[in-house]
Amino acid sequence: MAKYLVIVESPAKVKTIKKFLGNNYEVAASNGHVRDLPKSQLGIDVEHDFEPKYITIRGKGDILAKLRKEVKKADKIYLATDPDREGEAISWHLSKALKLEERKNVYRISFNEITKNAVKASLKQAREIDMNLVDAQQARRMLDRMVGYRISPLLWAKVKRGLSAGRVQSVALRIICDREEEINAFIPExxxxxxxxxxxxxxxxxxxxxxxxxxxxxxxxxxxxxxxxxxxxxxxxxxxxxxxxxxxxxxxAPLPFTTSTLQQEAAKALNFSTQKTMRLAQQLYEGIDIKGQGTVGLITYLRTDSVRISEEADFAAREYIQNAYGEKYTSSKEENAKKSGAKIQDAHEAIRPSDITRTPVMVKESLSRDQFRLYQLIWNRFAASRMSSxxxxxxxxxxxxxxxxxxxxxxxxxxxxxxxxxxxxxxxxxxxxxxxxxxxxxxxxxxxxxxxxxxxTQPPAHFTEASLVKTLEELGIGRPSTYAPTITTLLGRRYVVKENKNLYITELGEAVNNIMVEAFPVIVDERFTANMESLLDKVADGAIPWKTVVSNFYPDLEEAVQAAEKDLEKVKIEDEVTDVICDLCGRNMVVKYGPHGKFLACPGFPECRNTKPYLEKIGVNCPKCGKEVVLKKTKKGRKYYGCEANPECDFMSWQKPSGEKCPECGGYMVEKGNKLVCADNQCGFVKEKQK
The missing domain is CATH 2.70.20.10 (Topoisomerase I, domain 3)
Structure with missing residues (x-):
């Protein structure tokens, strides 16, 4: 019977780690988090020192029951969740849910790569749970919960149900909106x-x-x-x-990949979304069944902002390069030490292959096409980082x-x-x-x-996923684990759409951003959010108590929410009634917000479910045929201006037409900020808008 129990996060790791450790060890998975704040309420007792109210996540009861049985049988228990703040918190929650604090032989272990050496070495470095890391994660979770649960209902009242605000998400949305405004106001020279x-x-x-x-x-x-x-x-x-x-x-030579640079380069070189990159990297980290080798973790941990490389990996890489390419191509150890800079004490390494001698060609047959392309990118970048200039x-x-x-x-x-x-x-x-x-x-x-x-001259470029990640990182907003989920949420909520790699703001995104900027300027302030990230880092370092951060944040948020609620009370939010008659029941149709922006709906819902597209007229005649110009949206939700007579008339413009003719060339003028500009770049006529 197994004497020792190792609990990991993902079931994908179980088989691999069991193979490394042998029959004395039982390996089980928690399937991620087992406890969280309740969905039905704020879950934070603001009256009693901001104590969080954790409950078992729905569906995790059976997993915990199985783990409790294994815990009873084991002499020693090793909590081997992922090597980051989130992983540390999962270990702590497991410890609470399984009542492991009552046991003596409970240890926390972590490994940066799923290899036999790394897993076995982690057992020799078993430690206690690092409560500073746990507290940093708790603080982040509670700050995000406060923003989401206090602000989202205001968006439901003002715009539509089902919308959400988020601490990092709302800042990212504002950054995209600000860029869109810059592009729209840009006048070519x-x-x-x-x-x-x-x-x-x-x-x-x-x-x-x-x-x-x-x-x-x-x-x-x-x-x-x-x-x-x-x-x-x-x-x-x-x-x-x-x-x-x-x-x-x-x-x-380039530095090895961090989470951010991997996401950026995979987007540029492989056209992968941030979400796809992280999903594939997770698979490569957790283990792939390689012909003749069994299940092997091919890369190190994928959430890191460090460029540090372990001495063993550095030595192995330079030895490999020397044999494969020659001494001339191999960088010196001193060069590599310089490259790693001041972060030499980082807990994490950069993202690298777990074994440099396992070349992409050797494992190609065992990988899917996309897994291979990402592994090749990581392998090439790491090998290059240990080579000469x-x-x-x-x-x-x-x-x-x-x-x-x-x-x-x-x-x-x-x-x-x-x-x-x-x-x-x-x-x-x-x-x-x-x-x-x-x-x-x-x-x-x-x-x-x-x-x-x-x-x-060209306007600033629209953000892509890669350039947004780069900007968020440069501004100190979010952390390696948050970039992909933030972008996924913005796309999922349809605040932003993606066309040909570019991110465009939707009408819905614009409406949400306008409310956030007006009612919660601090929440969407880049410096405030970046400062909050550095405070969370200080919590992780043990320099600041986590409840200090939370208790300082909440009163200001509450004050802003109450002020916004009062302002909303003054504005009676009613559906905008139009002169369009419902052709099913004869009522005047009203304007509603949906996932794709505004649409017309019958107020007789649910008896009458008739809906129509909402074509918003802007009081300008079409320069081609004289009929009215209306605000339209592409299939994905990007705004443009087109003729109401489409498809007979094919007029379209990304900028709002002004209704004035250009005095120079006779073409139509478009509005850009406080100026009117000829739509024909070759003409380039510009004048001030009349007030």
Missing amino acids: EYWSLEAQFAVPGEKKLLNAKFYGNEKGKMTIGSQEELDWILESLKKENYQVLDVKKGERVKK AVYETTSIKIGAGEYRFHVSASKVAFEGFMSVYTSEDDEKGENNLLLKSIDTNTKLTLNGLEEKQHF
Whole structure:
């Protein structure tokens, strides 16, 4: 009979860990959390020192009953939940639910990877539950509960039932809304590029150079008139090389992946959503049945913001690279220590393969296509992080044409280093032909042709999942475990939709954000949320008691909620009645909010269930056919302006048309903030909006 019981979170780990530990050990799974705050109420006793009221999660009773039986049989119990705050809290909840505090031989163990060595080593480092980590998780859970349970009912009253506010979610929503406003208010500015092709004495190949400016420095060509003036001047000039600089540039190997950088790179390179990346990484971490090896955990723990690597893994990686690529390609130990920076004491490592010698090719047959692609990305990035820097040869040429200057800069890879294993979109691929060899200072050049192009400045890019994760991380909002669930919630609630990787705000998202910004400015303030994250970190470090954080937060939230409730009482929220008649029962239809925004519904519900799309007229005639322009939505929920006569008339605009004609070109004007702008970029006419 087994003497020892090991309790893990996920059933997927049970078989693997049992195989590592042998017959003396029984391994059982809790299936994640077993206790939580009740769904039916706030679950926090604000009158009595903010004590949380935990209950057994519905459906977990049977699991706990089985675990209690195993606990009775065991001499020693090891709580082996995930190695983070959430995992520590699950161990503590298990300890409470199974009454393990009454037992002596109960230990907490954690491992960063599911390998035989790591699991066995964790038994030798068994410890007590770290209550600082538990308290940090409790504080986060309670803060999130307070925001969700106190603010969500106000959204139900004001917009529609089923909506939710969240501490991190609402800030992320605001960040996306603010970017959308920036894009909508953006006014393009004209500029021109000018490129010259030169014949070089003794060379067949032409030399391409870009206009840089004049002898005083860099210039932007802002208009056709300016360009024509420069072109006229250049006709009279002689062209000569003024300076040739040759050099070397070193590109350092990338750091191994953290949760955030893995999500960003998987989105860019593999087109994975953050949720998909985390799901696949979880599978690779928990274990895959590899032919000839059995079930093996292929990567280390997936929730981490550390770039640290254990000494053993570092040594094994450099040894592997030396054998596979040669000493020249292997970075020194000192370089790697520098890269890890000040976080050398982090509890977690970066995300890496559990065994560098288990190459992607070796396990390809045993993995699904997407599992393989993610494992390959992680393996390549880790291998690259232990390799030498790439070296580029660079050449920079300055060409004089009277007072004007043209520049040529080129580079080619002299030594690939880490790039023989890993390149990202940001890495230059280099040019095979560095530059014409016969060019030197004072070389006379013959102008072969000039090519000008008109451009317009572009608005800020819409957020993608990758760029939103990067922004949240840079602002200190959320933690590795929260990025994917935050984005999933925003998409799930239809506050945001995704089209071609880009995230767009929906009408519903806009309505929720407007209420949050107006009634709860502190909750959606980036600095406040980032500061709250650092307070939770201090709780985890044992520097601040968790109830201090919670008790300081609640009164201000309560005050804001009460003020918002009073404001809402003044506004009697009634359905907006329209002049559209229900064709089933003859009543005037009313405007309602649904998952996709506004729609028309019969007020006779539930007797009459008739609904229609709501086409919101904006008081502007269609520039194409003269009928009315209405606010519409794409299938996914993104707003645009189109003609009510569609499909006969195909007019559409992402910006709101103003109804005014452009005095320059006769086209239609659109509203951008307090300005009216010609919809045709080539025209570029702008004027102030009349008040």
